[in-house]
Amino acid sequence: xxxxxxxxxxxxxxxxxxxxxTQRYQPQERSDEAALTQxxxxxxxxxxxxxxxxxxxxxxxxGWHVSQDRVERIWRRExxxxxxxxxxxxxxxxxxGSCVRLRPERVNHVWSYDFVSVRxxxxxxxxxxxxxxxxxxxxLLIQAERRWSSARVIESLAEAMMGxxxxxxxxxxxxxEFIARDLRKWLSGVNTKPMYIEPGSPWENGYxxxxxxxxxxxxxxxxxxxSIKELRVLAGRWRHYYNTDRxxxxxxxxxxxxxxxxxxxxxxxxxxxxxxxxxxxxxxDCGYGIxxxxxxxxx
Numbered sequence: 319x320x321x322x323x324x325x326x327x328x329x330x331x332x333x334x335x336x337x338x339x340t341q342r343y344q345p346q347e348r349s350d351e352a353a354l355t356q357x358x359x360x361x362x363x364x365x366x367x368x369x370x371x372x373x374x375x376x377x378x379x380x381g382w383h384v385s386q387d388r389v390e391r392i393w394r395r396e397x398x399x400x401x402x403x404x405x406x407x408x409x410x411x412x413x414x415g416s417c418v419r420l421r422p423e424r425v426n427h428v429w430s431y432d433f434v435s436v437r438x439x440x441x442x443x444x445x446x447x448x449x450x451x452x453x454x455x456x457x458l459l460i461q462a463e464r465r466w467s468s469a470r471v472i473e474s475l476a477e478a479m480m481g482x483x484x485x486x487x488x489x490x491x492x493x494x495e496f497i498a499r500d501l502r503k504w505l506s507g508v509n510t511k512p513m514y515i516e517p518g519s520p521w522e523n524g525y526x527x528x529x530x531x532x533x534x535x536x537x538x539x540x541x542x543x544x545s546i547k548e549l550r551v552l553a554g555r556w557r558h559y560y561n562t563d564r565x566x567x568x569x570x571x572x573x574x575x576x577x578x579x580x581x582x583x584x585x586x587x588x589x590x591x592x593x594x595x596x597x598x599x600x601x602x603d604c605g606y607g608i609x610x611x612x613x614x615x616x617x
Contacts, residue, residue, distance in 0.1 A: 354384065355392055362398055367536050370398075375565040420487060420513065422453035428513075429458070430489040430526040431475075431496075433466070434533060438543045446553060447471065448533065449478055452489070452525040456574040457560050458482055460533075460553045462546060468498035479508065489513045489523055532560075 320330050331338050348354075357380070361373050368376070370393040374386045422428040431449040438444060445466055449459035458478045463470060479485075488505065490496040492514050505512050515522035537556045543549040565571040 354382065355396065357382065358389065358392055359396065371567070372565045372571065375571045420489075422451075425451060425454050426483045426485045428452045428487045428489060429485040430523055432491065432523060432526045432530060433493065434530050434538070436538050436543070436549070438545060438549065444546055444549060446533075447474055448526060448529060449475070450526055450529050451482070451485075454574050455525070455566055455569060457529065457557050460557045462549045462553055464546060466495050468495050468501045471495050472501055472504050484508050485510055487511045487513050489515065489526070491515055491520070491523060492517055
């Protein structure tokens, strides 16, 4: 407008109602822009199915003080692909307004388990039993076997319950291993109520189905397993990563069971304690190898 009509900058900005500061603004690239871009690209190469939100969390864990908006701007500028969102599903409701599906209210309230199939390099089929706590989203078990029976399922559940406690309810589909009489009798003996979804309705077991999709997308589809032993080792490694390091969107982008990290502080209080353990006063020699009278040992 200034060149075509010969107007001054002040007059042209007044005509289009634009502040002169906006007209004169020159974008300035930050000094760490290139390093941040490379860090984002490295994380995208490592976590191929992460969007910019989880990449932001990973950057903050690595020490970057960066906002989500800035990461999104660099993400789109570099042409990185954002994973498509799933279509929202409606909840299952009864006529009285209550939800058909029992919602977890605390840890060990509702567990759910399901099978995922995979093939090793020789073409043989293997099945993974996935067990999760629906409230904490923690994966309690990923066990790979060539063949499963109700007795093997009972052994796996017993192992998980010994470490995490006994749940009040456990949700599953109507697979033959889950509806077996021996399994239902064993669950009744430990006071766990089985809940079976309607046939052909996997969305009723949504928590476990969501976990299964993440397992397939982020782990199983990107690996070649040459033996069942290798599958078990890598599955256990991915389960540890999922529980302790992977950001979970439903938990505010925090992992379900993060590892507790203690800061490197000095041991003891002042000069009173040290790393060397004090001798026990109730031992006859007080821990020094010198035999003392019984009265001296006690006092």
